[in-house]
Amino acid sequence: MEKLIVTVAPTGSVPKKKNNPHVPVTPKEIIECALRCEDAGAALVHIHVRDKDENPSPDPVLIAEVVYALRDRSRLIIQVSTGGRAGTDLEGRIKRIQMRPEMASLNTGSVNFSTWSYVNPPDETEALAREMKRLGVKPEIECFDVSFVQNGIDLRDKEAIEEPLHFNFVMGVRGAMPASIDLLLHLRSSLPAGSTWTVSGVAAAQLPMCTHAILMGGHSRVGLEDNIYYKRGELATNEQLVERMVRLSRELGREVATPDEARAILNLPSRK
């Protein structure tokens, strides 16, 4: 089995300091936290930024501050979120990737969450995918539901995304896919040959889903974006969640990829 890529999603759009004081929200906090997670064994960092009130921000200046600093100070693969809580307008999403991060998330469908509808029209998704291709940004196809997988494959067929495809299965969000091993098996079997995949389990589903991904040959995303607890009643830090995933993977006989090894696994250009 190839080595495990541990992604850390340290911030996200939802948790605030009042929920977990370890959530990094300023660019400086996000940068420092990502560096600690790299030391702990993360190969890839999934970036969201916040405004001064800790709300999700689409501000490309804040994003660039984080991306440029991490490019300078780490080997981490940097993936910028184009997720919708910071706005779904196409122009704003395109601005978030102008600094050409190596990767960006790409949501390939629409879903009703418990309190809002996350709408990603097909034409706008395709336009964003084509912009990523033009800029040399590899998309991580974010799947909140089963249909998102085929939508990603359809974008490949339209030559908006290049193979090999990389997917992230987000499981356990209310209103979207449940965190289920049966479903994870189905999702894996629906991918084109040569694809790679990561799983993001939300809240208490993070640990079991990521552990299954280790055993199934996928990759694991941990971090406070998806889950703020280490265990019931005990708040986590991002580093702790990364360290646990690294430890588990090694115990289960699977080595953990360095950022440069992860680039090779994801077919990203190597970095000097």
Ligand code: ZN
């Ligand atoms: Zn995200």
